[in-house]
Amino acid sequence: DGGITQSPKYLFRKEGQNVTLSCEQNLNHDAMYWYRQDPGQGLRLIYYSQIVNDFQKGDIAEGYSVSREKKESFPLTVTSAQKNPTAFYLCASSSRGQDEAFFGQGTRLTVV
């Protein structure tokens, strides 16, 4: 089945640690996105990528990093510089960036 897979579903991090969230898609989509959602809030764009080996900062990129070495993969690293990392992280992809986006099931990150 085609789709987007995020892992893990739940993740706990100690303060000061970096952690990497996985996002893989087999839809052959060029564009991929990372969003953050806080309780009762909308989605805020962290990073997006339109093509392999290229990505752009979104509205809240500070404290995060990404890579796009392969078309199907767009991992997000939450670094220790991100002061409030506890949130629901959603990865999405679309065929051209102007088409509808499909989402993974999300990763809930909690700092303990």
Place this chain on the structure above:
Amino acid sequence: RKEVEQDPGPFNVPEGATVAFNCTYSNSASQSFFWYRQDCRKEPKLLMSVYSSGNEDGRFTAQLNRASQYISLLIRDSKLSDSATYLCVVETGFQKLVFGTGTRLLVSP
């Protein structure tokens, strides 16, 4: 001004009511518009795309007003199962998809 703005609600309506949401966007060059539905603690899912000519899918109608830079979603004959958060999405240029904060709808018996 935010790139995409929505009234957060909540909109409390009885079953069978008609309810409408608006969403404004700031970039006049935006080309693509969507409405997504998000249930509690789930990922957003596409409800419908919004075309210049407007489009309808059953009880749902979406419209685009380029002159005033807003999109709308109309839900007729509301069902309990329509209770969710409705997110508008705008492609704001450079193929960047920006979400509104969402409008929460609560349909009561």
